Amino acid sequence: MPKVNIGEQGFIYPMPMTLVGADLASGPNFMPIAWINRVQMSPPRLAAGMNKAHATNAGIREHGEFSVCLPSVDQVAVTDWCGLNSAGRGADKSALFTVVRGNLEHAPMIAECPLCLECRVFQVVDLGSHELFVADIVATWTEERFLDDAGNPDVTLMRPFTLTMPDNRYWAVGEQVGKAWAEGRAFEGA
Amino acid sequence: MPKVNIGEQGFIYPMPMTLVGADLASGPNFMPIAWINRVQMSPPRLAAGMNKAHATNAGIREHGEFSVCLPSVDQVAVTDWCGLNSAGRGADKSALFTVVRGNLEHAPMIAECPLCLECRVFQVVDLGSHELFVADIVATWTEERFLDDAGNPDVTLMRPFTLTMPDNRYWAVGEQVGKAWAEGRAFEGA
Numbered sequence: 001m002p003k004v005n006i007g008e009q010g011f012i013y014p015m016p017m018t019l020v021g022a023d024l025a026s027g028p029n030f031m032p033i034a035w036i037n038r039v040q041m042s043p044p045r046l047a048a049g050m051n052k053a054h055a056t057n058a059g060i061r062e063h064g065e066f067s068v069c070l071p072s073v074d075q076v077a078v079t080d081w082c083g084l085n086s087a088g089r090g091a092d093k094s095a096l097f098t099v100v101r102g103n104l105e106h107a108p109m110i111a112e113c114p115l116c117l118e119c120r121v122f123q124v125v126d127l128g129s130h131e132l133f134v135a136d137i138v139a140t141w142t143e144e145r146f147l148d149d150a151g152n153p154d155v156t157l158m159r160p161f162t163l164t165m166p167d168n169r170y171w172a173v174g175e176q177v178g179k180a181w182a183e184g185r186a187f188e189g190a
Numbered sequence: 191m192p193k194v195n196i197g198e199q200g201f202i203y204p205m206p207m208t209l210v211g212a213d214l215a216s217g218p219n220f221m222p223i224a225w226i227n228r229v230q231m232s233p234p235r236l237a238a239g240m241n242k243a244h245a246t247n248a249g250i251r252e253h254g255e256f257s258v259c260l261p262s263v264d265q266v267a268v269t270d271w272c273g274l275n276s277a278g279r280g281a282d283k284s285a286l287f288t289v290v291r292g293n294l295e296h297a298p299m300i301a302e303c304p305l306c307l308e309c310r311v312f313q314v315v316d317l318g319s320h321e322l323f324v325a326d327i328v329a330t331w332t333e334e335r336f337l338d339d340a341g342n343p344d345v346t347l348m349r350p351f352t353l354t355m356p357d358n359r360y361w362a363v364g365e366q367v368g369k370a371w372a373e374g375r376a377f378e379g380a
Contacts, residue, residue: 003301003331005292006341008234010307010330012206012227013260013343013350014363037202037227038355039239040320044198047237047322049229070203073367080374096379102195111193117200125315125324130230132237132324134315140200141193151196152357153203160203161367162352165228167342168371173204174364177263177351181358184270189286 014162014171019079020048021067021099021108021116022059024087028094028108031056032083034163036068044137045122049130055088060133063106064121069113072159073172080170103139114158115142204352204361209269210238211257211289211298211306212249214277218284218298221246222273224353226258234327235312239320245278250323253296254311259303262349263362270360293329304348305332 015034022029036048046068050057060066071079078096085091098111102118109116119135140153148154155173162171205224212219226238236258240247250256261269268286275281288301292308299306309325330343338344345363352361 002333003290003292003299003306004334005329005331006337006343007330008327010234010305010327011343012208012236012258013305013345013348014206014352015227016202016204016206018202035228035230037205037237037239038225039237039322040225040317041241042319044200045239045317045320046202047227047229047239049227049235049237051231068202076368077373077377078379080368080370080372081377081379082374083371084374100193102193109193115200115203116193122317123315125313127230127235127312127324129232130235132229132315134317134322137198137200139195140197141195143192144194147196148357150357153196153201153354154357155203155354155359155361158203162204162363163370164343164345165370167338167340167344168369169345169366170368170370170373171345172364172367173352174362176359177362178266178270178360179358180270180353180355180360181273182270183267183360184272184274187267187271189268189271 011165014164017161017163019069019071020056021069022056023063023106023108024055024059026087028099029056029087030082030093032079045134046137047132047134049132051130065104065106066119067107067109067116068119069110069116070160071113073161076170102141109141114146115153201355204354207351207353209259209261209300210246211259212246213253213296213298214245214249216277218289219246219277220272220283222269235324236327237322237324239322241320255294255296256309257297257299257306258309259300259306260350261303263351266360292331299331304336305343
């Protein structure tokens with residue numbers, strides 16, 4: 001086999017960048033999280049792996065609610081700043097954004113982000129250093145200007161970005177390379 | 191607030207496309223999975239949400255092992271074909287690839303994919319229709335030609351692709367838009 005084993009620290013490429021919003025004792029807080037994804041269609045659920053030491057984890061555990069906001073490529077610097085600074089060490093990240101609320105009491109969202117999900121915790125899985133928050137998505141907030149003709153969020157309008165590790169680089173979304181559950185119909189290799 | 195609530199079916203943008211490999215009674219099988227991500231640094235763990243009805247789930251439950259392979263943009267059609275066809279209905283997806291093995295007995299990998307992770311199940315979380323496989327990453331197989339000068343996998347050489355839902359489109363990775371844990375140092379909005 002031509003492959004080489006580079007060890008246990010393998011990653012998925014690329015990983016979506018989000019800002020997770022939670023209410024802490026100090027107020028609303030936002031933390032960059034790339035270790036997150038949908039995990040079930042119905043009821044709609046996502047899961048996020050987050051180090052237990054984060055101030056955000058305590059807020060989510062206390063209230064059982066949080067938000068997941070997708071920053072755009074225009075928000076790379078402020079998103080990264082949120083990762084370099086900690087509410088636990090006194091940073092007030094809510095001052096950087098227009099904080100808005102939806103249907104939940106404790107899921108602070110960022111008005112400047114093109115899309116935000118409101119989430120209610122379904123289960124917390126203890127992974128060791130991290131905990132996995134498995135949560136129901138209860139609402140999806142976006143703006144009309146980010147929707148395509150079918151009423152779906154359009155990634156070319158929202159312009160989210162992704163992360164690769166351990167090289168620690170951010171990437172825009174590139175060109176469309178196919179249509180899912182469609183492209184394979186023309187595949188003749190089988 | 192300018193935002194509108196488009197409902198509970200909100201997604202993360204974009205989601206990484208992978209092919210999950212497992213040993214079934216019929217032989218090695220590969221299923222496209224975009225609902226997957228890293229969830230812990232050490233020990234390195236990932237999580238994947240997969241509908242219990244899939245033949246692949248049964249194979250993973252039986253052996254407690256699976257692989258996660260990242261197809262490249264050159265493999266969009268074959269990846270999509272794997273999602274349109276089911277081993278449970280007789281499709282032999284292993285015939286489409288060169289199947290290779292690493293350190294685990296039941297984690298079949300695809301030689302043609304630029305990067306594959308070998309995984310051992312840590313915990314299975316029942317989500318309802320889906321189950322969440324939380325797994326330890328035990329090895330990362332790639333090729334020298336996909337590594338950068340620092341020895342890390344380079345997304346511009348591997349050329350993976352992503353998925354957006356519910357519009358069901360595949361996307362290449364775009365241009366680099368920043369350096370993580372660095373870009374924020376120059377942010378002056380705080």
